[in-house]
Amino acid sequence: MNKVISENGTLLLGIEKSEINVFNTPLQFGEYTILLISKGEGIYHVDFASFAFKAPAILFSTPQQSISISEIKPVNYTTLQFHGDFYCIEYHRNEVACNGLLFNNIYAEPSIKLSTEQHQLYCVLVDHIIDEIKQPTPSEIVLRSYLQLILAKSSSLKINSDKQNFKKDEKMDQFKILLEENFLTLHKASDYATLLSMTANNFTKQCNKRFNKTPTQMIQERLILEAKKQLHLTRLSIKEIAYVLKFQDEYYFSRVFKKNTKVSPQTFRKTTGISIVADLSK
Known part of the structure; x- marks a missing residue:
């Protein structure tokens, strides 16, 4: 290379x-x-x-x-x-x-x-x-x-x-908005199906069709994406990030993060580094 x-x-x-x-x-x-x-x-x-x-x-x-x-x-x-x-x-x-x-x-x-x-x-x-x-x-x-x-x-x-x-899909467009607003507090696909007035099966079917992922995968990905942003774009400690993301403690946060990414939050931060953006607001 x-x-x-x-x-x-x-x-x-x-x-x-x-x-x-x-x-x-x-x-x-x-x-x-x-x-x-x-x-x-x-x-x-x-x-x-x-x-x-x-x-x-x-x-x-x-x-x-x-x-x-x-x-x-x-x-x-x-x-x-x-x-x-x-x-x-x-x-x-x-x-x-x-x-x-x-x-x-x-x-x-x-x-x-x-x-x-x-x-x-x-x-x-x-x-x-x-x-x-x-x-x-x-x-x-x-x-x-x-x-x-x-x-x-x-x-x-x-x-x-x-x-x-782009193909307009009002329900899935609304799901994107709802997910962005609630990913920190609503972690079940059924929560969003209820908000969208959809059956669980129809919600899963439409989500797979639009995003090629299940609702559960989308919810998990959005939460982990936010965790990655916090690790890369801020100097918050792992404990502070766990609090921001509303996990019960840093150990549970670390387990969930590693389960989804195969690396610990510490390893992710070490390999990707902390962005210069983290210091711009100081």
Whole structure:
């Protein structure tokens, strides 16, 4: 892998082209991961959900998500990874609105179908990044600029793609609003089915159809997403975060977090780091 490493050994930016599917078993990374699929097709598994893709396409995952690829046809792809210490997507949200769109989004597929021309653009940017990393003294400013261009382009394509594929579903649109308002206090699918005046079976069916996940999975993901935000974007202690998220104590919070992410809150914070955003309000 072509990579930029920090003084303490952290992978800041890495990029690699491959024709061998190393994602045939679930993997977790401390970095944001972008997969540019140039050939092949398959199923992209991300935590609870699975999404079909066909090249050319681009796939996304956030730190410590469990990701894997089941091939239907052999894939040829490029892996691009970056650490929050190298490029903070929250700090740069005014320039590139990818947080909550490409990453940390439980409501949309973490993928974009590309045209031939769009794929060629990404390939050019990938080659530029590789060429810069191979320089005797790579410029982090140049590398961040190329990465920001990839993220900005992807955000634009994702917005347009979601608009084209959007199908209005009043009940599920209302469920999104209710989940955002109540995920800290309502943890049962039946709570939301009642609020939506839906039977449990119909609620589950409609949720699977719209989000490719069960209501229970959606509720769990939203709570864990908030936990990840608190761990990455604040300097609150684990005990304080457990209190904010309304867990009975930090030990129960840690058990729930590890059950859903396979890593402890401490490990998640250690591998992803604490964002510079955590200190901006001081």
